[in-house]
Amino acid sequence: MTTLRLRPSNAPVLWLLFGAGGMLAALFGPMLVFVTGLAVPLGWTLPGDLLSYPRALAFAQHWAGKAFLAAVIVLFAWHAAHRIFHSLHDLGLPTGASSKLACYGGAALVSLVAVVALGALGF
Amino acid sequence: MAGWWRRNPYFVWYMVREVTAVAVAVYTLVLLAGVVCLASGEAAWNGWLSAMRSPVSIAIHAALLVGMVSHAWSWFDIMPKTMPLLFVGGRPVAASAITRAGLAAAVVAAAALFALAWALRP
C-alpha cells in the first residue's frame, strides 16, 4: 500500500466558474457578438438604433437585463481567465503567482467593475 | 516538452480550442466597456456606440464571431467526455448524439436571443 501525498485544490470553484462561463458563451456568445458587434452597428438585419441610450439604459435597469449582463460579463471573464492561465502552462510560460494574479485577478477586477457599474445604473 | 503541441495535428486543434478563450476575453472587455460607458451617461454611451461602428471594430467583431462559433462548436464537441454514461430506453446514448443535442441547444438559444432583440426593436 502506498499513500500519495495529495495537495488539496481550490480548482473546483474556478472550474465551476469556467464551466458556467463556457456554457453561457457556447449558447449565447456567437449571437451576442453578432448582435452587438455586427448587426446593430451595421444596421443589418436589426435596426441601428436598437441600442440607443434610453433603450440600452432601460434594458440595463430591468432586473432581468441587469442579471443577464452581469452573468455574461462575470462568467465570460472567469472562463477566459481560467483557460488562458492553463494555456500559459501548456506553452511552458511562467505560471507563478504573478501569472495567476494577472489571470484570476483580472477576472475578479472585471467582475467588480461590472457589478459596480451595473449597480450604479440603478433599477 | 517545448513546442509539444506542434508535433501532432490533434494537439494543434486543442490549442485552437484553447485560443478561443482570447475571443471570449476580448468580447468581455468590449461589453464591460459598454456597461461602464452606459453608467457614465449618454455621451459616453454614444462614444461607445460609434466606436462599435468603426471599421476596425467591425473587423474585430467578425473575428470574434469566428472565435465564438469555434468555441461553441468545440465546447459541445467535448461535452460527451464530461458526462456520465446516459441511457435512453436501456441503450447507451452515443457521444455524437450528445454533441448534436448541445449544438441544437445553442442554435435555439441564439435564435431566442435574436428574437428578443427583434421584439425589442423600436
Place this chain on the structure above:
Amino acid sequence: MLETFKADVAIVGAGGAGLRAAIAAAEIDPGLTVALVSKVYPMRSHTVAAEGGSAGVVQAHDSLQQHFDDTVTGGDWLCEQDVVDYFVSQCTPEMVRLEHWGCPWSRKEDGHVNVRAFGGMKIERTWFAADKTGFHILHTLFQTSIRYPSIRRFDEHFVVDLVVDEGRCRGVVALDIATGRFVLIEAGAVVIATGGAGRVFRENTNGGIVTGDGMALAYRHGVPLRDMEFMQYHPTCMPGTGLLFTEACRGEGGILTNREGYRYLQDYGLGPADPWPRKKAMELGPRDRLSQAFWHEDRKGRTVQTPHGSAVNLDLRHLGEKKLRERLPLICELAQEFLGIDPADAPIPVRPAVHYTMGGILVDGRTASPLPGLYAAGECSSVGIHGANRLGSNSLAELSVFGRVAGEEAARCARTTPRVDTATLTRQAENAVARVRELVVRSDGRERLSTVRKEMAQSMENGCGIYRTGPEMQATCDKLAELRERYRGVKLDDTSTAWNTEWLNAVELGYQLEVAQAIAHSALAREESRGAHQRIDGFAQRDDVRFLKHTLARYGGAQAPGIGYGDVKITRSPPGTRAYGAAGEHAEAAAGAAK
C-alpha cells in the same frame, strides 16, 4: 554483489495462482512477510489472456457430482479423484470470493451471475466476464493484493534458482531485470506459480513469458514432473500466430465446417449434428477430440488453405452482430485486426495450436511437493485434476482454489520452520549467480540463441503433436539431446546487464530444453493413447492395465530424464468409455439405468 531479503513466504510468479496464494498467505497471518516475485508486472502475467471463463457449479439442476464426472471423464481417468472432489467443492466459493473482490462477472437481468456452456461440460457452469475472464480475474487479484501491506512485490525480478539446504527449500535467487543485480530471497516456504510451458512448441496460444521456468527449477532440484506428455491442443486458433479464439465461441453456438461447409465433427463420433446446440457433442466436445478431427480432415484434404497452413472454418455468422459484440467482443476485434474478417459476415479460419500444459510439478492435494518447503500451484503444477486432458474453464478455477491452498499451506509451513544459517544459503546463491553470469560473459560460443529455440519448437511440433509415433518421438528426443549440447555453445550479442532480455531468453531456453525433454521422454514411454496423448503406431487404444498410471520424469542432469510411474487415485469413478455426442448420451443413460 548479492543482496539478501528475509521473507517468510516466497512466491514465484504473480499470475492468477501466485496472486491468489499471496492473498491467502497475507490473510491467514498478516504478520508474515510475503515476497511475491515475478519476471513481469503482475498484470502482464499470462492469466490475462484467458478468455472463456471459470467453472463453478451454481445452477439448481447441476451438482458437484456432475462437475466431478465431467472432469474425471474429460481427463480420461488419469485424475486424482480425491483431489477432484475437493476441487469441485471449492470452485464456487472461490468464484464468489472473486466477485466480492470486484470481479465484473457477466450478469443475468435479475442481477445474479450468469454462466455459459463450455466444451466437455454437461451443464452450463462456466462463469465469465465477457470474453476477458482471465483479464478480469488477474486485475481483480492484483488490485486486491494491494490491500495487504505484508505482500512485498519484486516486480520484474527473474528467478534463476531455488536454494535448498538440508533437503528443504529455503528461498530463491532472483535477478533484478532493470539493474542486473541479484537478490537472495530467504523464506520458510516457497510457492512456485510460474504457469505453463506451451512455448516449447512452435504454434501456441501462450504468451512469450510462458517458458516453464518454475517446472525446470523444481525439476533440477529433484522434484519429478508428472504427466508431462499431456499437452493440450486447442482446436480453434489463428493460423500462424496461434492466437486463441476462445471455446466460448462454440459455447455461444459457433460451428466448425470444412472446405465443403460440412460439419465434419459428426464423422468422428461426436454427432449427430442436430439438434443443436447439445452439451458434450459436436462442437462442444472436448478439445483433444476436436483437434484430432482436424488432423484427419487435413489428411483427407478437406481443409482450407491459408498463408500460414491449412485451416477449417469457425462460423459465427448465425449468432448475429448484436450477440457477437456483446458476448465475444475480443474475438471480433482479433478477427478484424489480424485477419480483416468480421465474424458477423464471414467464418474465421482456425487450426489447432498448443494451449495448455496438463502435467507439471508433482504435488499432493494440498499443493506440497516432495521437497519439503516447496509448494506449487496453477498451470506449473500437477495437483491431479486435469488428468490426460483438461476441460476448458477448469484451470482458472484451479488457480483460484489451489492458489489459496498453496498460500495457506506455505504460511503454515513458514511459521513452523526454524531458520538456518544464512552463509550456506548465500554460498549456494552465489554459485547460481555465477552459473547464470557465465551465459553473458562466455566468449567461445558460436550458436545463435534463436536458432536453437526455433529448432526445439519445430522438433516438439514434429514429434509431440496431436498424433504421435515412436520413431518421431524418438527423433525429437534425439534432437533435444543435441540441442542441449549446442545450447552450451550459445553466444549472446548482448553482454550488458541492465535490461538484457537476450540474457533472460537464454536462461529461459535452458529451462525450456529441459522441460521439453521431460515432455518428449514421457510421451515416448507411454505406449497407449489417452486424452491428449494419441499414438498411431499400434498403441491407438487406452491401456488401463499398463498405463492407468502417472508418468514421473526425473531430472537426469546432462543425461535424458529418468521415467517412472506413480499410482492414480481412483475413489468412485472406475475407468469407463470416454464417449461424446450420441454415444456419450447412450453410455450415460446405460450407466444411469445400472445405478
Place this chain on the structure above:
Amino acid sequence: MSESGSKAARVIEIEVLRYRPGTDAEPVWQSFRVPFLDDTSVLEGLQAIKDDLDGSLSFRWSCRMAICGSCGMMIDGVPRLACHTFLREFFPGKVRVAPLDHMPIERDLVVSAEDFVHKLEGITPYLVPREARTVEQGEYLQTPRQLEQFRQFAGCINCMLCYAACPQYGLDPEFIGPGLMALIHRYNADSRDGARAERMELINAEQGVWSCTAVGYCSVVCPKHVDPANAVNQNKVNGALDWVKRRAGLKGGGT
C-alpha cells in the same frame, strides 16, 4: 515471427530508437530491414530483428494479443501497442519505433513503469464493499445495467499509452493521469463499492482531475476503448459538486 515469414516478398525498413545505458550517451536511431507479410505486426518485426539481426535489442512483450499491456511504444510518433499495429500500414515507407513519451527510458524501447505502478498502489484500486457479505451468502446482486456503468473503465490493460499521449502528464508527472483516473472511476461507479468518499480526495487534489485540460488525446490512443478522458472529465463535475457539498458542511462523497 511465424515460420511462413519465408514466403514474404516485401521488405520494410524499421528504424528503432536505441539507448543502451553505459554505451550510448543519448538515444540514437538504428535502422533494420525486415521481411513481412500482411498480418505481420510491428512486434513480430522487432522479434525478427532480435532473432536474426541484433539480439541486444530490448523491448517488453508477452501476450501478442493486445491484452497484457506490455508492448506500448511510439510508432511513427503515436503511442500504440506493437502487437496490434501492422507493418503493412507503413509500407512502402519506413516505420519509426521509439519508447513511450513522458517516461524515463531504461533501455532501448523499455521505459520505467515505476511512476504508474506507484500511483496505482495509492488510489485504493480495489472494491471496498458497501455492505459486508460472507461467501455463504453468495454474490452481490448487480444488474447488467449497473455493470454497464463501469464496465468500460474496468477494461484498462495498464498499457500506459494514454500517459504517453497526455501532454498534461508530460508537463507535470505528478498528475495521477488518465488511465488511473479511469480506474478510480471504475470503482466509484461500481454499485457494490463504498469507498467513494475516500477516492474523492484523489479526484479533487491538484494531482487529480484538475491537472487535466480535456485534451482528449488519451482516449484517441487507448487501444481498449476505455475512454479515460471521459473518466477524468465527468469526475470534474463529481469533484466540484463534492467540493461544494463539503464547503456547505454536508458530508461529501455521496451519490
